[in-house]
Amino acid sequence: MIKVSFKLEGARELSKNLSTLSKRLGQGVEEGIIEAGAFLKEESNKVAPVEIGNLIDESFSTASPKAGMDTVVYVGYGPPGSVSEHYAVPQHEFPELKRKKKAGRQWKYLEEPFRRNSKTMVKMVQKSAADAIK
Numbered sequence: 001m002i003k004v005s006f007k008l009e010g011a012r013e014l015s016k017n018l019s020t021l022s023k024r025l026g027q028g029v030e031e032g033i034i035e036a037g038a039f040l041k042e043e044s045n046k047v048a049p050v051e052i053g054n055l056i057d058e059s060f061s062t063a064s065p066k067a068g069m070d071t072v073v074y075v076g077y078g079p080p081g082s083v084s085e086h087y088a089v090p091q092h093e094f095p096e097l098k099r100k101k102k103a104g105r106q107w108k109y110l111e112e113p114f115r116r117n118s119k120t121m122v123k124m125v126q127k128s129a130a131d132a133i134k
Contacts, residue, residue, distance in 0.1 A: 021133055026068030028132025032125030037061040037073030039121060043113040044075070047106050049091050058082045075110065 041061040048056050055077055064072045078088030090097060095107045106112065 023068075024132045025129055028129040029069050029125060030063070030067060030071040031132070032128030033071045033073050034061075034063045035128060036121035036124045037063060037075050039124065040075045040110075040114055040117065043117055044110045047104055047113060048077070048109040049105050049107070050102055054083045055088060055091065058084045058088075077110065 038061045041059055045056045045059055048059070050056065058079065059075075059077050060079055061073060061075045063074075064070070076088070077092070078084035078086070092107060092110060097107070
């Protein structure tokens with residue numbers, strides 16, 4: 001019978017380093033998601049309908065606080081209690097609504113910028129995560 005034994009040194013330090021790396025990665029992902037949400041809001045505001053300006057003034061990008069890898073960002077228009085609360089959804093969803101003809105303004109003003117920029121936003125998160133663990 002052959003007996004083999006070994007001693008693992010540095011396991012505690014390795015575990016500590018992995019934990020630190022995981023935290024930094026989570027922070028990087030969180031920062032990237034928040035950045036991507038702000039970017040989407042800006043891109044969407046460029047094409048949102050403008051009649052009196054409330055819609056764009058009441059656009060928002062809000063993130064779940066200190067959520068790391070589980071960060072969620074909400075980007076939207078007309079938060080509850082706002083002037084445009086009941087205006088935002090119909091303006092987004094119904095192309096037949098009469099809108100003032102302003103160049104570059106459209107319905108689907110949140111969905112279309114999301115589709116057009118999704119790869120860019122993923123790259124933002126990837127870069128932020130990579131930078132956080134350098």
